[in-house]
Amino acid sequence: MMEIRIVRENELNEAAALANKVFRSGMxxxxxxxxxxxxxxxxxHSYGAFDPAGNLVSFMGLVPVQIKSGTGRILAFSVGAVCTDPQSRGLGLASELLNQCREHAERSGASLLFISGERSLYTRAGSLAFGRASKFVIKSNSDKPLEVAGETGSGSATATVRDMIPEDIFNVHNLLQQRPATxxxxxxxxxxxxxxxxxxxxxxxxQHIRVVESLTGQIIAMGVFAVPMDPEVPEVEIPVTGAPPTADADVLRNGHLLEWAGNPEAMPLLISDAVSRFRLDELTAILPWHDAVLSEVLQQAFQVRPDNQNNAGTVMIVDAAALITQAGFSEDGQPDKPVISVLTDSQFELRIGDHTIPINGNSELCSVLFDPESPVLKPTGLSENPTTVQLPYMYGLYFI
Structure with missing residues (x-):
């Protein structure tokens, strides 16, 4: 008989060993x-399944997180590092762990579970794709350094790009906290x-963190990049130009912009520097829908069009009433404010001005709250969704 419970602190090393066995074998x-x-x-907060001998055979990591979204604050948990020993698979352990995590989140006052995955394990339990994002793929020109089209307002004549140093921590933290959703x-x-x-x-x-510094010494933008390792060149000495090592000649060097903050006009300079410095063939930047200014800047600077996709992973609504309150759409007497009312466990009602729109189930509620082009709102004829909650891209510097 398996025991399902919270993993105790003195059992976390065993949990890490199981995760290494499943995810890092040979790596x-x-x-x-x-x-x-x-x-x-x-x-x-994490849960595990223990066999009769007390050995941890299945694990589901659970971490609390607060997200600032406009003037609201979303209380949530993130699920990750989900693993089961191969000899204990097929017993439904992960499904039971997910149930325990959902109930734990609800008891804690959280409204959402963010899950690093899209497996049927999660979607069968009600986890949903959510949000909108724009995916940019910025390609390098192998014959010459990447050139930025147009003026960024923060070119090399007025700003420099360098590695983040420990003394930058307050400035970088401040830039991140100024983001509309973080x-x-x-x-x-x-x-x-x-x-x-x-x-x-x-x-x-x-991972590398680079900053743009003005001539007055002010950090005006920062970016977190994930780039291929270069075993032949120390990470801090990767040259700006030069061919990749011979062994990697046929392997594309693809990098990612994981996080950004600050002045969007300075980001083309930061991205161009990263592509050149780390000798990337291309760099992927995925921006949540509300990063509209940076999206426009990148389109103009690099003459590239984005592809539309969802935010990363999936999300499970564990307490719809709490989510509505945390997002700021509960009844509070403010005039002309969109209000979402809970009618039953699976029925909601949205009031926007003269419109009253039924919301059927968590799937439609997720669409109304996280999709700026939610089809649920089409009957209103509104050009914009006034109830869209801004969320950060969930596979960034923060990743569970």
Whole structure:
């Protein structure tokens, strides 16, 4: 008989060992180092399944997160590092762990579970694709350094690009907190994620943080990049120009912009520098829908059009009433404000001006709250969705 319960602090090393067995077999890197919020001591929220001998055979990582969205604050949990020992698969353990995590989140006052995955395990339980994002692929010209079309307002004559140094931590934290939708990092949490580099680590990439500094010494923009490792060149000495090592001649060097903050007009300079410095063949930048200014800047600067996609992973609504309140759409007496009322566990009603729109189930509620072009609102004839909640892209510097 399996025991399903919270993983205790003294069992986290065993959980990390199981995650390494499942995810890192034959690969470099340690899940415990990539995900300290899951596998290091603190308050454990994660759940596990233990066999009769007390051995951990299945694990589901659970981490609390607060997201600032406009004037609202979304309380949520992130699910990741989900793994089961091969000899214990097929017993429905992961499904039971997901049920426990959902109930834990609801008891905590959270409204959402963000899940790093799209497996049927999650979608069968009600997890949904969510949000909108724009995917840019900026290609390098191998014959000459990447050129930026047009003026960015922060060109090399007025600004410089350099690595982030420890003394930048307050400025970088401040830039991130000024984003309209952001993880509510403490300084300690930000430093931890910078050091552990979870997305880059599990992707076999190396993380670099670069900043744009004005002539007066002010940091006006920052970017977090994940780029291919170069075993023949120390990471801080990768030259701006020059051919890749012979062994990598036929391998594309693809990088990612994981996070950005600051002046969007300075980002083409930062991206061009990264493509050149890290000798990338192309760089992918995925921007949540509300990064409209930067989206326009990149289209003009690099003459590239984005592809539309959802935000990363899936999301499960664990408490619809709490979500409506946290997003700021509950009844509070403010005139002309969109209001969503809970009619039953699966029925809601949206009132916008003279319009009353029924919302049937969590799928439509997810669409209304996270899709700026929600088809549920088409009967209103509104050109914009006034109820869209801004969320950060969930596979960025923060990644569980």
């Amino acid at each position: 470099q890197g340690d899940m415990g180092a990539f995900f300290p919020t899951l596998f290091r001591t603190g308050i454990s 993880i509510e990092w403490s300084l300690q949490e930000l430093q931890q994620f910078i050091g552990s580099a979870p997305y880059a680590g599990v992707s076999g990439l190396r």
